[in-house]
Amino acid sequence: MKKIVRFYHTVRPLKFEQVFYRLIYRLFPFKPKSYSSTQEISANSWPLYTPKVGEQSLFENHEVRFLNKFAVIKTPPDWNDETTHSKLWLYNLHYFDDLNSPDSENRSLLQKHFILKWIDENPAPHGNGWEPYPISLRLVNWIKWCQFNQEYDVEILRSMEQQADALMAQLEFHILGNHLFANAKALVFVGCFLNSSRSADYLTKGLALLEREVSEQFLEDGGHFELSPMYHCILLWDLIDLLNLAVASNNIQINRYRDEWADVIERGLSWLSKMCHPDGDISFFNDAAFGIAPAPHEIFRFARSVGITNQSDSVSSSVMLPESGYSRLVRGPFTLFFDHAEVGPSYLPGHAHADTLSVELSYGRHRVFVNSGTSEYGTGAERQRQRSTAAHNTVFINGENSSDVWAGFRVGQRAHVSEPQYCENEDTVVVRAEHDGFTHLVKGFTHSRTCSVSADRVLIEDEIGARCSKTVMAHFHLHPDIHTEIVDDNSVRLKLSSDEFLLFHADVPIKIENTTWHPEFGKSIPSTRLVLVIPGSYLTCELTLGS
Incomplete structure (x- = not known):
């Protein structure tokens, strides 16, 4: 019965x-077309300059590295x-990032070798490389x-056409979201x-999908x-990429969307700046990693290079983001992020964690409270733990999970989540929210949290x-750079890497446990967390400047 209930709530x-x-797609899987070498094909040439990002992943002697793991790709099965x-x-491996x-300009011959190797060793429709997202x-x-x-x-152009036809035949309407956008x-x-002969069909279909998806997804x-800061960055980059393509190619069909895309990019940049810690990088809610x-x-x-210059890379004020369900609370040296979002979107929760009413906190440029991060996908126990x-x-x-x-x-x-309440004056900013995620386990069990900074x-x-x-508990996971010192049963001193101190005090005893933090895929860093058992109906925790 439990499996039936789970399946119902997942599919509904x-x-x-x-x-x-x-x-x-299951009944009628993709079948590749046959291509004639006599078909005419060429490419439009225009200057397309985009920033070089990421890390080198292709090396000499068939070596590759992805997600902090090396391998050798010598034979087709590899x-x-x-x-x-x-x-x-x-x-x-199949993305070719x-x-x-x-420094990719210094590896063009190596890169062409890998491109031609891929074409030769990955015939359609077999393997991961012929799935629509790669x-x-x-x-x-x-x-x-x-x-x-x-x-x-x-040879490369013909392969592109074959890949584009394969993509047209298996667009990811069964997934939607960032996959269909890609x-x-x-x-x-x-x-x-x-x-x-197919170029116009590709362009028309792509623009029609974007016309639908941009307004849906942002x-x-x-x-x-x-609602993942990491995926927000991916999709925002994609949209800037499209605007950059419009500027570079001056394509009449694409140019119709330039103003609309620029407006969405501006709002997306504003959101990103509000969801970054003072160290300049993203907060870790839902699936997120550096x-x-x-x-x-x-x-x-990149946005400035396409003419969008009116957004700052950082903000210092408090704000509630009502549609996405996050708040940024800032006073003095403290910056706190509060997640009072729904699991969303309802039909695409694949990158969601059970993190309702979770917080992250920075003191100056030092992260103090951090969520788990994400080191892997798949169905293993560690993936389940990181989403818990x-x-x-x-x-x-x-x-149990919320x-x-x-x-x-x-x-x-x-x-x-009930309607969050936001209040701000010159001295303090306060946000309160409540959720019902455990009511199916305990009748009437709600959790409300008020954060004051x-x-x-x-x-x-x-x-x-x-x-x-x-047992009802609360966890506060500490950044690996934070060292702990027990003051008494209810108080812990937190030492920052700058040799500054904060004092964490609760109205229940505090236990310190070892755990791990996952700032990148394939990476697990030892850290600690504060564990509090809530014996009654209330828990109060306070973080103050210490010595």
Whole structure:
């Protein structure tokens, strides 16, 4: 019965087209077309300059590195070796991000070798490389590489056309979200770049999808609707990439969207600046890690290069982002981020964590409270742990999650948040919110949290709406650079890397446990967390300047 309930709550929010296309693609899998070498094909040449981001991933002697893991790609089976590598690692292998990474101009011959090797060793439709998402990212990377190097090898162009046809035949309507956006972007790029009998179809389809998806995926407050700062960066970069393509190519069809895209980019930049810590990098809510998306400063620089210059790379004021469901509370040296968002979007919660009412905190440029981060995808136990409520800075019933995250990207029953309350005066900023994520386990069990930030203290007050026979706990995960010293049962001194001190005090005893933090995929760093058991209905925690 529990499995049936989970399945019901997982499937019920899906859109009809997601179910329909999943059935269609399963019943009628993609079959490649045959191509004649006599068909005419060429490319439009125009200067397309984009910032070089990321890290080198292709090396001599067939070596590659992705997600902090090296391998050698010598034989055709190596491209799809799922016994040795994760699905995400293999996807990265097929993206070809190295083509547009720093110093890539010095590796053009090596890169062309890998491109031709891919064409030769990855015949359609077999392997990870022929799935629509890797096709989408690879096409854009190859096109940028061709334009930068003025390289228009007919074999490469024919492969692009074949890949574009494969993409058209399996657009990701069964997933939607960032995947369909990537599909649309790739079709616009390839339709603008190639001169072939199919180019107009690619461009028309890509622009039609973007016309639908841009307004769907970017909220009024500027945030991307999957509510992950990392994916926000990815999609914001994609949109700037499209605007840059419009400027470079001066394509009449694409130019119609320049003003609309510029407006969305401006709002997206504003949201990003508000969701970054004072150290300049993203906060970790839902799936988030460094090194996957371009860094915020790279995004701001790219935006300036296409003429969007009225956004600052950082903000110092408090704000509530009502549509995406986050608040930034700033006073004195403290910057606190408060997650009072719904799991969203309801039909695409795959990158959601059970992190409702979690917080992150910085003191100056030092991160203090951090959420788990993300080091892997898949369906393993560690993926489940990193998505769990216990891996975040909030209250939970021991062993249970506020939203039923399961498998790699599934969510069953989910927490719903009441209308948050925001209050600000000259001295203090306060936000309060409540969710019902545990009511299916304990009748009447709600969790409300009030966060108050002033120049000399942070106050976090939790209230539980019903008695519970199970253990109710709160975790506060500390950045690995924070060292702890027990003062008494209810107080812990936190030493920052700057040799400054903060004092954490609670009205219940505090226990310190070892755990891990995951700032990048493939990386796990030892850290500590503060563990508090809530015996009654209230918990009050206070962080003050210490000595």
